[in-house]
Amino acid sequence: MAAQYDLTTKIIPYLDRHLVFPLLSFLSEHEIFPAEELIKAQYELATNTHMVDYIASLYQQIHPGEEFSAEFLKKREDAVATNARLSEETDPVMSVIQNPEVAQNLRQDKLQNFNYLKETFGVTSEQIISLYNMGQFQFSIGAYSAAADYLYHFRILYTPNDLLMSAQWGKLASEILSGDWDKALDELNKLKEVIESGLPLVALSAPATANAPGSAALTQLQARTWLMHWSLFVYFNAEEGRAALLETFLNSTYLNTMQTSCPWLLRYLAAASIISRKGTASASRTVRTSLPTIVKLIQAEQYQYSDPITTFLTDVYVDFDFEQAQKSLKEAETVLDSDFFLWEFKGEFLENARDLSARLNLSPSDGEKWIVNLIRDSDSRSSLAGDAKIDLEQNVISTSKPSAPVYQSIIEKTKGLAFRTQVLGAAMAKRASGEAPAEGEVAEKENVGGSGGKGRRGGGKAPPAAAPES
Numbered sequence: 034m035a036a037q038y039d040l041t042t043k044i045i046p047y048l049d050r051h052l053v054f055p056l057l058s059f060l061s062e063h064e065i066f067p068a069e070e071l072i073k074a075q076y077e078l079a080t081n082t083h084m085v086d087y088i089a090s091l092y093q094q095i096h097p098g099e100e101f102s103a104e105f106l107k108k109r110e111d112a113v114a115t116n117a118r119l120s121e122e123t124d125p126v127m128s129v130i131q132n133p134e135v136a137q138n139l140r141q142d143k144l145q146n147f148n149y150l151k152e153t154f155g156v157t158s159e160q161i162i163s164l165y166n167m168g169q170f171q172f173s174i175g176a177y178s179a180a181a182d183y184l185y186h187f188r189i190l191y192t193p194n195d196l197l198m199s200a201q202w203g204k205l206a207s208e209i210l211s212g213d214w215d216k217a218l219d220e221l222n223k224l225k226e227v228i229e230s231g232l233p234l235v236a237l238s239a240p241a242t243a244n245a246p247g248s249a250a251l252t253q254l255q256a257r258t259w260l261m262h263w264s265l266f267v268y269f270n271a272e273e274g275r276a277a278l279l280e281t282f283l284n285s286t287y288l289n290t291m292q293t294s295c296p297w298l299l300r301y302l303a304a305a306s307i308i309s310r311k312g313t314a315s316a317s318r319t320v321r322t323s324l325p326t327i328v329k330l331i332q333a334e335q336y337q338y339s340d341p342i343t344t345f346l347t348d349v350y351v352d353f354d355f356e357q358a359q360k361s362l363k364e365a366e367t368v369l370d371s372d373f374f375l376w377e378f379k380g381e382f383l384e385n386a387r388d389l390s391a392r393l394n395l396s397p398s399d400g401e402k403w404i405v406n407l408i409r410d411s412d413s414r415s416s417l418a419g420d421a422k423i424d425l426e427q428n429v430i431s432t433s434k435p436s437a438p439v440y441q442s443i444i445e446k447t448k449g450l451a452f453r454t455q456v457l458g459a460a461m462a463k464r465a466s467g468e469a470p471a472e473g474e475v476a477e478k479e480n481v482g483g484s485g486g487k488g489r490r491g492g493g494k495a496p497p498a499a500a501p502e503s
Contacts, residue, residue, distance in 0.1 A: 036065055036066065036371075038340050038341070038367075038368045038371070039060075039065060039066075039371060039372075040297050040300065040372070041056050041057075041060060041373075043295070043297045044056070044262055044265075044297075047258055047259050047261075047262035047263075047295070048262060048263065049202075049206050050078045050081070050082070051082075051172065051175075051177075051206060051210055052206060052209065052210070052263070052266065053078055054075065054078065054079075055210075055373070056373050057071050057074055057075050057078075058075075059373045060373075063370070063371060065371050069095075072091060072094050072095060073095060075091055076088070076091040076092065076095060079091060082173050082174070082175075083108075083112040083115070083170065083173045083174045084173070084174055084175045085105075085108060085109045085112055085174075087175065088105070088108075089101065089105070092105070112174065115170060116170065116174075119163065119166055119167040119170055120167075122160065122163040122166075122167070123160070123163050123164055123167045123183070125156075125160065126150075126156050126160040126161065126163070126164065127164075127186070129150060129154045129156060130150070130186055130190070135150075135154075139189070143189065143190060143191070143192045144192050146189065146190055147161070147190050147192065150190070161187065161190050161191050162187075162191070162196070164183050164184075164186050164187040164190075164191075165183070165184065165187045165191070165196055165199075165200060167183045168180045168181075168182075168183030168184040168187060168200070168203060168207075169203065171183060172203060172206070172207060177206075177207045177208075177210040177211045178207070178211045180203065180207040181204055181207035181208055181211060181213075181216075184200045184203050184204045184207065185204065187200055188200050188201070188204070198227070201220070201223065201224050201227060202224070204220050205217065205220040205221060205224055205263065206263070208220050209263070209266045209267065212270075214267060214270045214271040214272075214274075215271070217266070217267045217270075217271070218267050218271045218274070218277070221260070221263070221264055221267050224260060225260060225281070228253065228256045228257060228260060229286070248459060250452070250455050250456060250459065251456055251459040251460070254290060254293065254294065254456055255294075257286070257287060257290040257294075258290055258294040258295055261281075261282070261287060261290065261291065261295065261298055262295070262298075264278065264281065265278075265298075265301060265374050266374075268281075268301075268305070269301075269374045269375070269377075269378070275305040275308050275309040276305075276309055276317075276320050278301065278302070278305045279302070279305055279306060279309065279319060279320045279323050280317065280319055280320065282298070282301075282302045282305075283302075283319055283323060283326060283327075288330065289452055289453075292330075292333075292334060292337075293452075293453055293456060296334050296337040296338040297338050299327075299330065299331060299334060299338055299343055300338075300340055300342050300343060300368075300372075300375075301374060301375070302327055302330075303327055303331065303342050303343050303346055304342055304369075304375050304378070304382060306323045306324050306327050307324075307342075307346075307382055307385050307386050307389070308378050308381050308382050308385060309323075310324075310385045310388070310389070311385060311388075324346070324350070325350070327346065328346050328347065328350040328351060331343045331346055331347055332347060332351060335347070340365075340368060341361045341362075341364035341365040341367075341368050342365045342368060342369075344361045345358055345361040345362050345365055345386060348361050349389050362383070362386055362387070365382075365386070366379065366383065369382060369383075
């Protein structure tokens with residue numbers, strides 16, 4: 034069952050290759066798939082990075098006793114040479130901007146900062162770009178903290194937009210893989226603001242989409258899809274991450290994105306609502322009333338996606354079938370054990386889930402009170418709202434709700450139709466021009482990619498940072 038409900042193959046197309054390594058490591062440790070296949074997958078991912086020591090260790094596991102090829106040895110030499118060259122280019126500007134006196138004179142205006150450094154210390158635009166190149170290279174060898182540092186200094190000095198979006202994605206990935214969740218959450222929020230600002234976004238897939246009809250909307254949809262997948266690392270590690278996930282994913286814009294591009298993320302939305310249930314007293318109204326909204330969404334999207342976690346909610350909130358809920362919760366345990374993002378929250382999930390299901394640990398009288406309170410507190414638009422009667426002798430719960438007006442039903446069913454039509458039109462236009470629509474790939478973050486890292490608290494071993502020595 035673990036492999037049946039595994040979402041790794043759904044999630045990987047929306048991640049940088051570095052973020053994939055923790056997932057593959059987790060699958061290997063939990064023996065969800067054959068170890069040989071996972072090692073080969075890690076090796077294929079690593080070959081396009083500069084993590085030469087990590088590549089060597091994987092090669093030896095696949096081909097024990099074999100000598101390294103000449104191509105591999107050249108790759109190591111090239112990595113050492115590249116590191117030396119970029120260090121020579123960046124050391125002068127880093128020594129200037131890391132000077133405390135210079136740092137005090139820097140302001141919010143990037144252009145003013147650059148002019149100050151140029152006039153006072155002779156810093157050139159080429160040297161600023163070298164910070165980006167060095168950050169990209171450090172990321173590629175698995176030195177994520179160093180990469181974050183270089184990309185930070187690059188962003189505060191570089192003014193054109195051509196590399197800034199790439200640096201933004203790279204900085205977020207670096208903080209995730211470094212395990213600095215406060216900074217990662219801050220970077221995630223900054224990136225979300227940029228995506229929602231309405232400013233032109235660098236096309237994250239093929240450059241040809243830049244001039245295609247509806248390309249702006251399509252690019253924004255793609256960026257949101259990537260953001261939602263990357264955010265899982267942050268939201269399931271940051272202190273108040275689960276509540277933040279509910280706030281983001283329940284926003285109408287991101288709900289449309291989920292329904293259009295990635296309905297499998299319903300698992301994490303449902304899990305976050307259950308995990309956060311006991312900590313909602315001081316939460317926003319969106320978080321406090323999230324469950325009825327999510328149940329309604331699960332009902333609408335069950336033709337596209339369902340698993341034991343989402344099914345458990347419909348068993349309890351829609352069908353009131355507590356025997357089936359008990360079975361679904363048992364299956365959900367297996368899903369939680371094998372899910373990279375959720376396995377550490379298994380205890381909290383099960384405890385809160387049992388509180389939701391009256392049949393699991395409530396007496397009949399307490400169950401009656403729970404059902405009444407549940408329906409009384411439900412949102413008026415929820416399928417749970419209405420009159421309820423409980424017959425304990427017959428063990429029957431009956432609910433009734435006035436039918437919604439026809440026009441209201443039409444509005445609900447066609448909500449977001451214009452947005453989906455625009456995206457579909459863009460894809461059709463691209464196909465008509467002779468190109469197959471991009472599937473799964475959304476963003477080319479200027480190749481700020483590589484391998485390895487510890488994206489998950491306790492969730493798999495990080496490949497060793499293989500910074501070459503000059």
